[in-house]
Amino acid sequence: MLLHIPGVFSKDEVATLRSRLDAGPWADGNATSGHQSATAKVNRQLPEDSAEAREVSALVVQALNANPMFVSAALPHTIFPPLFNAYEGGEHFGTHVDNAIRQRGHMRIRSDLSATLFLAEPETYDGGELIVEEMYGPQPVKLPAGDLVLYPSRSLHRVTPVTRGRxxxxxxxxxxxxxxxxxxxxxxxxDVAIQRVNAEKGPKDPAVLELTAVYHNLLRRWTEV
Known part of the structure; x- marks a missing residue:
């Protein structure tokens, strides 16, 4: 499932994040690439151990954990510390699939879901679409600043060349x-259906109680901890 999650950050919040990120020590994006990605990736990245990356990364995780739509869709066990990249002057990322395992220090996770949080308004740059290959064909994604897209990490995807702006x-x-x-x-x-019925009929309606019981029984059956 490819899912657009709007408003993870407000416009003012994005401006504050960008002022911090833009002052950082941007470097070659291949610093965190696997072998396959390194042959396709041409961009810039903020070093993950920089003060700017650590600070903004923590703010992103905090916002995600407070976002009901993200929590409902991702059911997160562990969020890998967010990284930051930039594309300009024709930079791009060719077709690839994300590594199944991501590791940083003592943290090691299975990558079930990938996410991109856009931090530049779409009208400020040309190109730069995230293209995600789905069952129904390639899906282009270019969202407003502060919005996020969530998709399965097994999906082939790419970022088209940025020919104007950043x-x-x-x-x-x-x-x-x-x-x-x-x-x-x-x-x-x-969960979306439960929330809709709850809004229409109230939390004590039998349909809400029955759907909620089904949800939690399925969650117990499918959860891995």
Missing amino acids: RVASFFWIQSLVRDDADRETLFRL
């Missing part, structure tokens, strides 16, 4: 409590 984003991976993509999508759609 595309800045945060990217990271999530190990979910529910490994299977289809099971996770079922739970998300069920």
